[in-house]
Amino acid sequence: xxxxxxxxxxxxxxxxxxxxxxxxxxxxxxxxxxxxxxxxxxxxxxxxxxxxxxxxxxxxxxxxxxxxxxxxxxxxxxxxxxxxxxxxxxxxxxxxxxxxxxxxxxxxxxxxxxxxxxxxxxxxxxxxxxxxxxxxxxxxxxxxxxxxxxxxxxxxxxxxxxxxxxxxxxxxxxxxxxxxxxxxxxxxxxxxxxxxxxxxxxxxxxxxxxxxxxxxxxxxxxxxxxxxxxxxxxxxxxxxxxxxxxxxxxxxxxxxxxxxxxxxxxxxxxxxxxxxxxxxxxxxxxxxxxxxxxxxxxxxx
Amino acid sequence: xxxxxxxxxxxxxxxxxxxxxxxxxxxxxxxxxxxxxxxxxxxxxxxxxxxxxxxxxxxxxxxxxxxxxxxxxxxxxxxxxxxxxxxxxxxxxxxxxxxxxxxxxxxxxxxxxxxxxxxxxxxxxxxxxxxxxxxxxxxxxxxxxxxxxxxxxxxxxxxxxxxxxxxxxxxxxxxxxxxxxxxxxxxxxxxxxxxxxxxxxxxxxxxxxxxxxxxxxxxxxxxxxxxxxxxxxxxxxxxxxxxxxxxxxxxxxxxxxxxxxxxxxxxxxxxxxxxxxxxxxxxxxxxxxxxxxxxxxxxxx
Numbered sequence: 001x002x003x004x005x006x007x008x009x010x011x012x013x014x015x016x017x018x019x020x021x022x023x024x025x026x027x028x029x030x031x032x033x034x035x036x037x038x039x040x041x042x043x044x045x046x047x048x049x050x051x052x053x054x055x056x057x058x059x060x061x062x063x064x065x066x067x068x069x070x071x072x073x074x075x076x077x078x079x080x081x082x083x084x085x086x087x088x089x090x091x092x093x094x095x096x097x098x099x100x101x102x103x104x105x106x107x108x109x110x111x112x113x114x115x116x117x118x119x120x121x122x123x124x125x126x127x128x129x130x131x132x133x134x135x136x137x138x139x140x141x142x143x144x145x146x147x148x149x150x151x152x153x154x155x156x157x158x159x160x161x162x163x164x165x166x167x168x169x170x171x172x173x174x175x176x177x178x179x180x181x182x183x184x185x186x187x188x189x190x191x192x193x194x195x196x197x198x199x200x201x202x203x204x205x206x207x208x209x210x211x212x213x214x215x216x217x218x219x220x221x222x223x224x225x226x227x228x229x230x231x232x233x234x235x236x237x238x239x240x241x242x243x244x245x246x247x248x249x250x251x252x253x254x255x256x257x258x259x260x261x262x263x264x265x266x267x268x269x270x271x272x273x274x275x276x277x278x279x280x281x282x283x284x285x286x287x288x289x290x291x292x293x294x295x296x297x298x299x300x301x
Numbered sequence: 302x303x304x305x306x307x308x309x310x311x312x313x314x315x316x317x318x319x320x321x322x323x324x325x326x327x328x329x330x331x332x333x334x335x336x337x338x339x340x341x342x343x344x345x346x347x348x349x350x351x352x353x354x355x356x357x358x359x360x361x362x363x364x365x366x367x368x369x370x371x372x373x374x375x376x377x378x379x380x381x382x383x384x385x386x387x388x389x390x391x392x393x394x395x396x397x398x399x400x401x402x403x404x405x406x407x408x409x410x411x412x413x414x415x416x417x418x419x420x421x422x423x424x425x426x427x428x429x430x431x432x433x434x435x436x437x438x439x440x441x442x443x444x445x446x447x448x449x450x451x452x453x454x455x456x457x458x459x460x461x462x463x464x465x466x467x468x469x470x471x472x473x474x475x476x477x478x479x480x481x482x483x484x485x486x487x488x489x490x491x492x493x494x495x496x497x498x499x500x501x502x503x504x505x506x507x508x509x510x511x512x513x514x515x516x517x518x519x520x521x522x523x524x525x526x527x528x529x530x531x532x533x534x535x536x537x538x539x540x541x542x543x544x545x546x547x548x549x550x551x552x553x554x555x556x557x558x559x560x561x562x563x564x565x566x567x568x569x570x571x572x573x574x575x576x577x578x579x580x581x582x583x584x585x586x587x588x589x590x591x592x593x594x595x596x597x598x599x600x601x602x
């Protein structure tokens with residue numbers, strides 16, 4: 001099964017209680033594709049960069065066998081930049097600046113040899129662009145989507161149109177409440193199912209995640225981390241581990257989806273142990289499986 | 302195995318988005334013992350009431366086979382009263398009034414035939430009183446304790462002394478953070494283990510609970526409730542279901558503790574479906590087992 005992600009590639013400046021980084025590799029499409037690459041190859045990445053994007057990051061993505069055919073390079077353009085700070089609550093980022101740069105005019109054109117992609121992840125970008133990418137695919141079997149409060153507040157109609165075409169929405173708890181105006185998470189999840197997706201996965205940070213369909217309910221624990229150095233990219237790493245594992249099996253049964261959610265949890269838990277994608281650079285399949293097994297034991301009855 | 306609880310018996314006036322009640326049966330020892338009574342009999346209840354305490358409540362407790370030998374009646378005294386309001390967040394009660402009344406002079410004297418109790422639950426009262434009850438027991442095999450922000454802030458030294466004698470502390474997430482000054486829950490739990498308890502169970506409301514020892518970690522899901530009518534007594538119902546089940550087996554292995562945590566979760570989930578102990582009045586063992594099995598399925602990998 002082939003996987004495509006459309007989203008951001010950027011350079012992040014992040015401050016947390018553990019330290020800070022400047023212009024470090026980041027962006028939703030990056031976190032997603034690196035996470036997915038631990039399970040499946042190649043990941044087709046669709047994004048845009050300026051000519052200031054460091055060549056070393058290209059090499060890193062290539063070392064993860066990520067297919068960069070869809071990575072558009074704008075000569076004379078500047079790469080997307082985001083600056084943020086986290087205080088004690090790892091779920092709440094304070095955005096210090098957002099420089100869209102080349103994303104200001106991003107109009108994703110799917111390369112001809114990507115149109116037949118089976119598993120599509122619409123990372124957190126303008127829902128109009130998510131819809132446009134979707135319309136260019138011909139063989140999508142599973143469409144998974146993320147979003148954020150910016151689009152829920154400012155582009156609600158477009159977002160609702162996108163959601164009507166999506167199989168799975170992955171969203172965090174505060175976004176789910178905002179989208180549905182329901183304070184109870186289970187009611188929020190049920191409301192989301194009426195918008196189109198047949199499954200919603202709500203991420204709850206240190207409290208794990210829940211996955212609901214009309215007929216199933218799964219409660220996934222978090223990995224018990226004692227230190228969170230940098231929460232940036234946790235959600236996209238979760239989605240990448242999730243979809244990468246699913247694609248590696250080709251199966252979307254409830255049983256496999258549950259395993260995939262735990263693999264997503266595992267990759268996200270490693271991601272937040274260090275800034276940017278630093279932890280992923282040394283991450284091994286043995287470490288992933290060890291943590292999967294620890295989580296499995298933590299819910300055993 | 303015999304169970305003893307020392308705590309409050311009171312009349313609660315509670316307002317939530319689902320409605321309100323006035324002078325309804327409440328108090329930590331009541332919620333605990335009624336919950337425990339679904340698994341084990343008799344529960345020895347130690348508390349104090351005034352002569353204004355309605356006889357119908359005594360009949361209800363007797364119908365649950367709760368042993369009232371330790372329930373002191375103060376002639377001319379007034380029963381403890383609490384008034385509170387919940388907004389959208391079911392974990393945050395706003396206290397409108399607390400009238401200690403007969404609890405102002407409460408000095409628990411364990412009846413002679415209760416001294417040999419095996420399982421002791423020190424519900425949320427002044428830690429000096431918790432310690433005094435503990436010193437009157439002769440055969441305690443498992444001592445479980447609750448507390449709240451009032452004692453953490455105002456009686457910290459006494460609380461730390463009590464904790465040094467306790468096997469299991471059951472506490473909610475905000476109290477665990479307050480007690481240890483650690484924002485990360487796993488670090489907070491590890492800090493609590495250094496105070497004396499060999500196990501800490503942290504309740505997280507809609508996010509379930511976690512249980513930690515030096516060598517084990519258990520993540521318990523919540524039951525996916527769509528409506529919470531009245532959160533009052535959820536924590537004590539959890540403790541009652543937990544300890545009632547444990548006492549019914551006589552076993553305190555990790556495996557049985559995990560099952561007991563799920564039974565505690567089940568009783569707490571029924572408790573919040575209605576005001577006061579109304580839901581418990583019609584609750585059946587078949588309903589309890591049905592919900593246990595649903596929770597078990599919700600974590601199956």
